[in-house]
Amino acid sequence: MSTRSTVFRRALSLPQAKIGLTLTAVVVLLAVLGPWLGPWLTGHDTTGFAGKPFQSDGVAGTDGLGRDVFTRFLAGGATLLLYAVLATAIGVVLGTALGMLAGYTGGRLDSVIMRGNDVLLSFPQLVFALLAIAMLGPQGWLLVLVIGITHAPRVARVARQATVAVKDSDYIRAAQLYAMPRRRILLREVLPNITGPLMVELGLRLTYSIGYVASLSFLGLGIQPPSADWGLMINENRIALVVEPWGVLLPVLAIAVLTVGTNLVTDSLASAAAGREKEVTA
Amino acid sequence: MSFDKRISRRNFLVGSAVLAGTAPLLSACGGRSSAVAAPTGAPRRGGTLRVGITGGGASDTLDPHIPATSPDIARVRNLYEPLLYRDHDYRLEMLVAESLTPSPDARTWTATLREGVRFHDGRPVTPADVIATFRRIMDPDDPKSGAASLTMLGEVVASGDRRVEFRLTEPSTVFDDYLAQYSLGIVPADFSVDRPIGTGPFRTQDFTPGLQSTFVRNEHYWRPGQPYLDELVLINFAEDDARINALLSSQVDAIDQVPVALVEVLRSDERLRVLSAQTGTWLPFTMRVDRPPFDDVRVRQALRLVVDREQMINQVLSGQGRIGNDLYGPFDPAYASELPQRRQDIAEARRLLTEAGHPNLDVELVTAPIQAGAVEAAQVFQQQAKAAGVNVRLRRLDTTAFWENYLSWDFAQSFWYTRNYLPQVASGSLPQSPYNETHWSDPEFLGLVRRADRTVDRAEREDLLKRAQRIEYERGGNIIWGFMNQVDAHQVYVAGLLPDRTGLPLSGYSFREAWLG
Numbered sequence: 001m002s003t004r005s006t007v008f009r010r011a012l013s014l015p016q017a018k019i020g021l022t023l024t025a026v027v028v029l030l031a032v033l034g035p036w037l038g039p040w041l042t043g044h045d046t047t048g049f050a051g052k053p054f055q056s057d058g059v060a061g062t063d064g065l066g067r068d069v070f071t072r073f074l075a076g077g078a079t080l081l082l083y084a085v086l087a088t089a090i091g092v093v094l095g096t097a098l099g100m101l102a103g104y105t106g107g108r109l110d111s112v113i114m115r116g117n118d119v120l121l122s123f124p125q126l127v128f129a130l131l132a133i134a135m136l137g138p139q140g141w142l143l144v145l146v147i148g149i150t151h152a153p154r155v156a157r158v159a160r161q162a163t164v165a166v167k168d169s170d171y172i173r174a175a176q177l178y179a180m181p182r183r184r185i186l187l188r189e190v191l192p193n194i195t196g197p198l199m200v201e202l203g204l205r206l207t208y209s210i211g212y213v214a215s216l217s218f219l220g221l222g223i224q225p226p227s228a229d230w231g232l233m234i235n236e237n238r239i240a241l242v243v244e245p246w247g248v249l250l251p252v253l254a255i256a257v258l259t260v261g262t263n264l265v266t267d268s269l270a271s272a273a274a275g276r277e278k279e280v281t282a
Numbered sequence: 283m284s285f286d287k288r289i290s291r292r293n294f295l296v297g298s299a300v301l302a303g304t305a306p307l308l309s310a311c312g313g314r315s316s317a318v319a320a321p322t323g324a325p326r327r328g329g330t331l332r333v334g335i336t337g338g339g340a341s342d343t344l345d346p347h348i349p350a351t352s353p354d355i356a357r358v359r360n361l362y363e364p365l366l367y368r369d370h371d372y373r374l375e376m377l378v379a380e381s382l383t384p385s386p387d388a389r390t391w392t393a394t395l396r397e398g399v400r401f402h403d404g405r406p407v408t409p410a411d412v413i414a415t416f417r418r419i420m421d422p423d424d425p426k427s428g429a430a431s432l433t434m435l436g437e438v439v440a441s442g443d444r445r446v447e448f449r450l451t452e453p454s455t456v457f458d459d460y461l462a463q464y465s466l467g468i469v470p471a472d473f474s475v476d477r478p479i480g481t482g483p484f485r486t487q488d489f490t491p492g493l494q495s496t497f498v499r500n501e502h503y504w505r506p507g508q509p510y511l512d513e514l515v516l517i518n519f520a521e522d523d524a525r526i527n528a529l530l531s532s533q534v535d536a537i538d539q540v541p542v543a544l545v546e547v548l549r550s551d552e553r554l555r556v557l558s559a560q561t562g563t564w565l566p567f568t569m570r571v572d573r574p575p576f577d578d579v580r581v582r583q584a585l586r587l588v589v590d591r592e593q594m595i596n597q598v599l600s601g602q603g604r605i606g607n608d609l610y611g612p613f614d615p616a617y618a619s620e621l622p623q624r625r626q627d628i629a630e631a632r633r634l635l636t637e638a639g640h641p642n643l644d645v646e647l648v649t650a651p652i653q654a655g656a657v658e659a660a661q662v663f664q665q666q667a668k669a670a671g672v673n674v675r676l677r678r679l680d681t682t683a684f685w686e687n688y689l690s691w692d693f694a695q696s697f698w699y700t701r702n703y704l705p706q707v708a709s710g711s712l713p714q715s716p717y718n719e720t721h722w723s724d725p726e727f728l729g730l731v732r733r734a735d736r737t738v739d740r741a742e743r744e745d746l747l748k749r750a751q752r753i754e755y756e757r758g759g760n761i762i763w764g765f766m767n768q769v770d771a772h773q774v775y776v777a778g779l780l781p782d783r784t785g786l787p788l789s790g791y792s793f794r795e796a797w798l799g
Contacts, residue, residue, distance in 0.1 A: 047665050049593065053600050054543040064543055065658055066597045224678060226661050239522055243547045 007196050011265070011272035020264025027258040031077025038074035046075045046228040054237075060246035064236050072228035073250040079223050080230055080255075083144050084209035090148025091209075092202050095155025100186050100194075102156065103163030114160065117153035125150040126212060133221045143222055147212050151205045158201050162194035169193075196273030203266025207259050214255050230255055320555065321777045321799020329798040330513040331776065333788065334525045334537040338518035342491035344478040346467035347419050347426035352538065352787070353518050355464060357495055359791040360514060362467025362480030365393055365412070366458065370790065372562070372613045372700060372783040374458060378407060378468045378481055382461065388453040388738050391461075395444040400502040401470050402485040409440035414471035428465045430716050431708055453736040455743060456704045464786075483509040483794035493518060503794070510778065510797035529554065529771060535798075536772035536779065538787030541654060542600040548771050557788065558602060559768045559781035562612045562700030565659055567647070567761040568719040573692045575645070579757045580638040586624060586761050587631040588670045589663065594763045598659045602769055606762040609751050611703035613783060616744040618751035631670040644673040648694040650684035655766065656695050689719060699785035703747050707731055711754075720759025727753045775799045 011017050035046075042058060044050050050068040051057040060069040102113040120128075125147070132146045166172065167190065175185050216222035217231030225232060230251035237247030338353035346362040349355045365379035376382070380396040399407045416438045419426045436451040450457065467480050478486050481504070484497035494517040499509055517534060519525035522541055528534045530551070540548060540556065549556050569576035569585065576582055591605040606612075607623050635643055649660035657678060664674040684694075696719050701709065709715055712731070713723045727750050734746040754760070770788045772779060778797045782790035789795065 047661075049597055049662075049665070052596055054546075065661060220678070220680075225657070225676065226664060239541050240543055240547075243544065 007199065007269065007272050010275060011268040014268040014271065016264045017268035020261045020266075020268065023257050023261030024265060025261075027077065027254055027261065028081065030074065030254065031081045034074030034076070035078055038071040041074070042068050042071045044068035044071045046072050047226045054240040054244045056244065060250060061244040063233070063244075063247050064240065069233075069237070069244070069247045069250065072233060073230075073246075073254070075228040076230045076233055076251060077254060079140075079227065080210065080213050080217070081258075083140065083147075083213045083223075084206060086144045087147035087209045087213070088151065088202065088206045090144065091151025091205050092155050092198065094148065095152040095201070096159045096191075096198060098152065099156035099159025099161075100163045100190055103160035104167050104182070104186060104190060110160075113156070117156050120150065120153045123150070125208070126215065129212065129216060130219075130221065133216065138216075138221050138224055140223070143213065143216060147209055151208070155198075155201050155205065158197050159194065162197045163190055166190060166193045196269075200266055200270040200273060203262055203269055207262045207266065210255065210259055210262070319799075320774050321797075325507075325510045325778060325795075325797040326799065327510050327797070328512050330515060331511050331536065331793060331796055331798065332515040332517060332534045333793070334517050334519045334528050334534040335787075336519060336522075336525065336539045338492060338520075340492045342489075342518070343475070344486060344489055344495075345426075345475050346469055346478070346480060347428060347465055349427070349465055353495075353516060355786065356516050356538075356788075356791040357497075358467060359464050359482070359786070360484045360497055360516075360793055361478060361482040361486060362464075362469065363482050364461065364463060364466040364468065366462045367464060368462055368784050368790075370780050370782045370784075374462055378412075382458050384455070384457065384738070386738065388455045388457070388736065389450050391448040391450070391457050392441065393446045393448065395446070396504065397444070399481050399504045401481055402479045402500055402502065404502055405470065407468060407470075407481060409442075409444070409446045411471050412446045412468055413438045413440060414473070415466075415468050418469070418473065419466060426465065428463055431460050431463070431705060453738075455735060455738055456702070459702055459705050460708075484511075484514050487513075505794065509794040511793065514793050529773070532773065535776050536770065536788055538770045538791075539654065540769045540771050542598075542602045542767075542769055545600060545602060545769055553774055554771055555774050555776075557770045557772060557779055557781060559770075559783065560604065561765060561768050561783050561785040562610070563698065563766045563768065563785035564606060564610055564762050564764070565653060565655060565695065565697050565766060566610075566763075567659075567663065568691070568694050568696050569759040569761070570692045570719075570721045571757075571759040572721045572723075575638070575640055575643065576692065576759065578638045578640075580634040581640060581643065582757065582759060584631040584634040584638070584643075584670070585667070585672070587627045587634070588667050588672060589761060589763050590626040590666050591624075591763045593666065594659060594662055597662045598655045599764065599766055602767040603764045604767075606764045608755055608758060608760060608762045610698065610706050610760070610762060611701060612765055613700060614703040614747070616703055616747035616751075618748045618755065620748070621752065621755050624755075626666070628670045631672075635670065635672070642671055642673070644675070645693050646675045646677050648677045648679060648684065648691040650679045650681050650695075652681055652684060652695065653697040656697065659763070660695060689717070691719075694719070700783055703751070704731070704735065707750075722754075722759055724753060724757070 039045050047067065049066045051062045051066050053062060053064050053066045055062050058068050058070055063069050063072065098113050102110040128150050129146045132142060136142050172185065172189050175189050213222055214231035217229050218235045223229040223232055233251045234248050241248050335353045335356050337351040343354055344357060346358050349358040363377045366374055366376045366382060369375040378396060378399050379393040382391055382393045384391050395407055419428050434450045434452050434454050436449045439447050441447045469480055473479065483500055483503045485500045487498045488496040494515060497514040499512050503509065525537045529537045545556055548554050569582055571577060586608055595601060595603045595605055607621060609618060611617055635641055647660055649657050651657050660676055664676055667674045710717045710719060711722050712718065730746050730750040734743050737743040737746060768785055768787050775798055776796060777799050778795040779789040784790050
């Protein structure tokens, strides 16, 4: 348990982590509070018409249907964020379980799991998601599931590598001597000792998830109209980029700030974890 | 000033790249004042007009009788001419024929060919060519697009040096309207697509499917002086952004189909002119009258009352259109303009729905980007229906998936160009129509239309048609909320492009009248 907290504390002491956390927090707050704040601030709801399309009424103008861009911007982050977090959670939990199992057990199971992984890895993530959505239709749960599943093999590789590195340690040998069941060894002994790389993976996958959900929505395969969503907004308003840029710029900025923020945090986690390893080997 | 510089540099690059941009290059170098003045006076001969056209692809064709996409139609309109067609005001205009007259029983129509009309290779048009053309179109093994509306055509026979008789299997009083289609271009008897010869104002020089076609002036064209251009280049553009950027950077001289939201922007650019034309083009919601809940006329009328038509025009078309009254064929002399304009009436809609047993109606509306504004219209309708307690679920498909099950959707959308009443009925409102989206088959309506088809007396026919329209107004399956304007744009130095009611973009793609100042 103590290793995790030191990684966190060490990471947090880095200035880039503070910047990253602040950026992430700002966007998350905006996304969570936005749906309530929007109608209260602007007097419009997300689907009501504020004026003719692409006019400069209101704070940030109107969109392609004459709805208020600022209201939709405020309301557009919640679903994106929720989907991204859920997809990341599925990917990391599934990937970690598979990776640890493969790394700890070794032998034939290892080969089966990891070769299966390689098959999945050979599909580009976005193409795989496009395939599934084209077949089953754009549903929220499918989006989360597909992105989560495509994350899993990538997480599994890291988890397996980390597990292999610790599985011959004395404390694991000791646990094996006590005939502790495999599940408990994995959860109690292995998992706490590989949190460093897993945290890095978590951050990385979150960043990717945000990107994928937004891209799929942009392509019209993610979150569906008339919902307000950042990815969708970019698509809906890109035609008027020269006239009413806010409909594109606001969501682009929010997605950029969010991904840069999570990436900075991930980076500092990575360097903190690497620092710890250096310490251990030294 | 830096903006000016950028434009002219880009012009220069583009101009030298395509080796065709002399006119825009000169006008841009000549400074603002000369670039801004629209050309006036008599049309000037010469020059190349480059036109950016939406859509097209690998299946692009020069076949006069199966144009499918906008670039196909643009090519067909300039290479070939039918016996007669529609002018810019949607009146019939004689082209290859100088007259077309019905017999008293409307079973035989006689066309007299215009003297001096020649094909691109200089041969005059003969009755044999006309007969061969219609044989090609009606080929039972490979019927062309025009064949669907010519089902009443029995045979085509020559009856003199310049005379052709169309013998019909049943009387048709509006056969001239059916013949006035761009996909019925007259071609020589020995026509083959490899040698695309017609009587149009331009002839083919170069054609690359999916990319562009280059046409040159047809020196045998029958209208004196026309066309004014030496060369016409039609370029495919798949993306709206690309087409607009090509116009802004003077890579093309004119583009079709400006997204309505951008009209104001283009209007504010003094180098450009926006060409906005009132048309009879409509983008209806189609309800299948044989499927629940739309088989109940009260539900259909309620959904028609739910629509705020002015708001539709404003939100979907940025104001570029006119409101509709659930009737099509607005330019038909028999258009039922006496019927009161239907407006949003939420209370009445709620009452009808409750009466029909659907106080909280929940319907699925299938939508796809089949035309600019389609998906937008569906979204605005969804929002408006909320007021009447109707939950509209949008099912957004891609265009291919939409057309795959087209005609089987319970509640969907469609898109139609300008037509007069009876031709429109033949295409979409009869049980045997190829595109009867609403599965409309009202016995009283059918009786009226059948009688109108045989009634030669104009006043009597119009009366029948008005009665048929009243039936559609009272129980039809289309929600016709408006007629869209056709909005295109061109450089200020392009002249001779006129607003066209047919719904075809850019002066109806008729570039014979275009000239460069």
